[in-house]
Amino acid sequence: MKKLFAIVAVMGMMTFGLTQSVIAQEEAAASTEVVDSAAVDSAAVQEAPVAEEAPVVEEVEGGMHKTLKTKFIEGDAGFMSLVAIALVIGLAFCIERIIYLSLAEVNTKKLMAKLEEALSKGDVEGAKTICRNTRGPVASICYQGLMRIDEGLDVVERSVVSYGGVQSAYLEKGCSWITLFIAMSPSLGFLGTVIGMVQAFDAIEAAGDISPTVVAGGMKVALITTIFGIVAALILQVFYNYILSKIEGLTSDMEDSSITLLDLIMKYNLKK
Numbered sequence: 001m002k003k004l005f006a007i008v009a010v011m012g013m014m015t016f017g018l019t020q021s022v023i024a025q026e027e028a029a030a031s032t033e034v035v036d037s038a039a040v041d042s043a044a045v046q047e048a049p050v051a052e053e054a055p056v057v058e059e060v061e062g063g064m065h066k067t068l069k070t071k072f073i074e075g076d077a078g079f080m081s082l083v084a085i086a087l088v089i090g091l092a093f094c095i096e097r098i099i100y101l102s103l104a105e106v107n108t109k110k111l112m113a114k115l116e117e118a119l120s121k122g123d124v125e126g127a128k129t130i131c132r133n134t135r136g137p138v139a140s141i142c143y144q145g146l147m148r149i150d151e152g153l154d155v156v157e158r159s160v161v162s163y164g165g166v167q168s169a170y171l172e173k174g175c176s177w178i179t180l181f182i183a184m185s186p187s188l189g190f191l192g193t194v195i196g197m198v199q200a201f202d203a204i205e206a207a208g209d210i211s212p213t214v215v216a217g218g219m220k221v222a223l224i225t226t227i228f229g230i231v232a233a234l235i236l237q238v239f240y241n242y243i244l245s246k247i248e249g250l251t252s253d254m255e256d257s258s259i260t261l262l263d264l265i266m267k268y269n270l271k272k
Contacts, residue, residue: 080192080224080225080228082188083185083188083189083192083225083228083229083232084228084232086181086184086185086188086232087181087185087232087235087236089181090177090178090181090182090185090232090236090239091235091236091239093174093177093178093181094178094236094239094240094243096174097174097175097178097243098239098242098243098246100171101171101243101246101247101250102246103135103136104135104136104137104171104250105136105246105249105250106134106135106136106138106139108138108253108256108257111130111134111138111139111142111257112142112257112260112261112264114127114130115127115130115131115142115261115264116264118130119264119265119267119268120267122268122271124146124149124268127142127146128143128146128147131143131146136250137164137167137168137170137171137250137254138250138253138254138257140163140167141160141163141164141167141254141257141258141261142257142261144159144160144163145159145160145258145261145262145265146261146265147159149265149268149269153262153265153266153269156261156262156265157262160258160261160262161258164254164255164258167254168251168254171247171250171251172247175240175243175244175247178236178239178240178243179240181236182233182236182237182240183233185229185230185232185233185236186226186229186230186232186233187229188225188229189225189226189227189228189229189230189232190226190229191225192222192224192225192226192229193222193223193225193226194222195222195225196219196220196222196223196225197219197222200219200222
């Protein structure tokens, strides 16, 4: 968990730094445009008699990165950073869960075959060693059942069921935070929509006119923030569904392995 918080802190700092850099670039670009326009006006006054056509130079677009940065600035970089931070923190929780669930997956058929071989020889300690040396919730559940192998099948079953619930809780740990950021991302986008509409009405009130030019700025902020919020929620939702599918697969393996373990323990007790 400490590693997760460290990752979230680093990613949040990177996002904040990127936002400040974008704001600084926006201010610098605005000041540069003012200076350039003044210089162009003075040059035009001095060279008015000569009217030569300058060659048209087509600027090469910066691709998707430049487009995203431009839209990020147009959507109010200070407010858009909230959506970006929600996306980054949500992705951090998703990555942590995916790594944890990937490490929890084992070949359950191979594990149960080894346990069956050990129990068929009456080697309970060997079966426990196999479980201790295998990672994942399936091996942990089997180990808890083997610890009570001499206390009766009912005790083993209750132990396996109880510990299976504990392991299921471990698998779902942190998923509530992912759902929180899935809900927050579009909500922040809709909040940006409301703020953009307020800005548009303020512009109308100040200008005393309802022309498209007056309201375009506020409407652009409203639409861009909504788009970014929905996109962030969609990205997190895809990761969340993938995590749920891995949890369902592990839970199914745990149930199947528990039934197989009870059968193996019953056969072991009958041999005794």
